[in-house]
Amino acid sequence: MLNLHGYGARLLEGALVTVELAALSLVIAVVLGLITASAKLSGRRLPHLIATLYTTVVRGVPDLVLMMLLFFGGQMLMNQLSDLLHARFGLDIFIDINAFVAGVVTIGVIFGAYMGETFRGAIQAVDEGQLEAASACGMSRALIFRRIRFPLMMRHALPGLSNNWLVLLKTTALVSVIGLSDMVRVATQASKATLEPFTFMLFVGAVYLLLTSLSEQVFMHLSRKYNAGFTEERS
Amino acid sequence: MSDSLTSWLGSWLAERAIFTPDTLAIYWQGIQTTLSLVALSLLLGFVISLPLSLARGSRHAWVRRPIQAYTYVFRGTPLLVQLYLIYYGVVFIEDVQESWLWPLVKEPFLPALLAFTLNTVAYTTEIFHGAITNTPRGEMEAARACGMSKPLIYRRIVFPSAFRRALPAYGNEVILTLHASAIASTVTLMDITGAAQFIYARYYAPFDAFIFAALLYLAITLSLLYALRRLESRFNPQLRGVRRQRRKVMFFGNAIPQKP
Numbered sequence: 001m002l003n004l005h006g007y008g009a010r011l012l013e014g015a016l017v018t019v020e021l022a023a024l025s026l027v028i029a030v031v032l033g034l035i036t037a038s039a040k041l042s043g044r045r046l047p048h049l050i051a052t053l054y055t056t057v058v059r060g061v062p063d064l065v066l067m068m069l070l071f072f073g074g075q076m077l078m079n080q081l082s083d084l085l086h087a088r089f090g091l092d093i094f095i096d097i098n099a100f101v102a103g104v105v106t107i108g109v110i111f112g113a114y115m116g117e118t119f120r121g122a123i124q125a126v127d128e129g130q131l132e133a134a135s136a137c138g139m140s141r142a143l144i145f146r147r148i149r150f151p152l153m154m155r156h157a158l159p160g161l162s163n164n165w166l167v168l169l170k171t172t173a174l175v176s177v178i179g180l181s182d183m184v185r186v187a188t189q190a191s192k193a194t195l196e197p198f199t200f201m202l203f204v205g206a207v208y209l210l211l212t213s214l215s216e217q218v219f220m221h222l223s224r225k226y227n228a229g230f231t232e233e234r235s
Numbered sequence: 236m237s238d239s240l241t242s243w244l245g246s247w248l249a250e251r252a253i254f255t256p257d258t259l260a261i262y263w264q265g266i267q268t269t270l271s272l273v274a275l276s277l278l279l280g281f282v283i284s285l286p287l288s289l290a291r292g293s294r295h296a297w298v299r300r301p302i303q304a305y306t307y308v309f310r311g312t313p314l315l316v317q318l319y320l321i322y323y324g325v326v327f328i329e330d331v332q333e334s335w336l337w338p339l340v341k342e343p344f345l346p347a348l349l350a351f352t353l354n355t356v357a358y359t360t361e362i363f364h365g366a367i368t369n370t371p372r373g374e375m376e377a378a379r380a381c382g383m384s385k386p387l388i389y390r391r392i393v394f395p396s397a398f399r400r401a402l403p404a405y406g407n408e409v410i411l412t413l414h415a416s417a418i419a420s421t422v423t424l425m426d427i428t429g430a431a432q433f434i435y436a437r438y439y440a441p442f443d444a445f446i447f448a449a450l451l452y453l454a455i456t457l458s459l460l461y462a463l464r465r466l467e468s469r470f471n472p473q474l475r476g477v478r479r480q481r482r483k484v485m486f487f488g489n490a491i492p493q494k495p
Contacts (some may be wrong), residue, residue: 061452062414062417065417065427065449076441166311187316187319201319201324204316205308205312209307212311213311
């Protein structure tokens, strides 16, 4: 049947890298997305301009190009920085850009832009009356966000969020190109060593399919949770 | 003022020796490769998706199910994996190296085209299927009441109406296919990204090489968006006034589409 030629353990490790990478980038993306969305809705010109520039540039350029720019460019910046530190202060530290960190940051930055758009729409969809009622009750701004705005907003953000997460999960495959040992990279090496690309690529494809299907289940559960009390409106 | 600016610009350009006629020619090749890859896969994708989206909504499970399975698999796995599977897998098809196909599939262009087409067909089929299912019942009923035959209803009523509804999502797919085409550089195709990688490796100038590539993609994206918007307003004349107003209010940034 399925003969992985002893690559099974490494493939599983790679799958773990994929999942960790995706989860951590999601955290960064959500935080950046919330910041971007509030900047766009703040009504102040400078934050709005910066946020718009960020979302336009990131969404207008392929993920892979941004990833290479940040990874290779970041490494060069770090080298220059350590050269400078050495020349100025005699400090001898070499900063190596870790491929994992670079991957997390890049994917986070890329998807922050997409999340920003999702959250902007969702925040706008929250009923003003609810927020007024909350501030009339004397809640602080942080409490209003945590108790009122966020739960109400999630209902509108979830479809977009789930889409973005599925795309993000598949985008993690690209980190294999910048040298991170994720599932795809292990599979590529294994196919080259054993000359059996079908076995390994189909296996990796199946794992991705499993992950996306599982995520869909989780999002269905979440949407049931955040739609509580709105069931009539759901079609 | 302008003197110092030109001298500054001159020295800035002189430091960036990577933009020689040679490297620009490589980028130009890359632009041509990217554009032809994207255009061909979109064209093929559009033509194949039309019948598939109809069959996707078929009453018979044996027609519907395989297409559902196909779109499910191709939308659920990364394009990179699909491309690797096709590019590295094609060698192992029996006797392919002796057949007339070999000179074609040995180069990365055709495997990449095949992977991108299969991928975009999966997404486009779902987009068109969604648009066709959402055809207002009244439109169909009116057409039937006029005595139109089924093919005529599809040609005159369903397709135009569905295309109008599908256009925003389809435009999104067009942009995403452009962005996905960067992945072709991983199987040694010299598209824009491939050119940038080549120049980066030769001059060790990551910023210049990749930022230039990014600007090229941005320029193509924005021109595509402009064309798509023209197309949308052509198909939705009733929205023209609204759109013009909205454009005044918002910067073009918000118009760049979401991921699917």
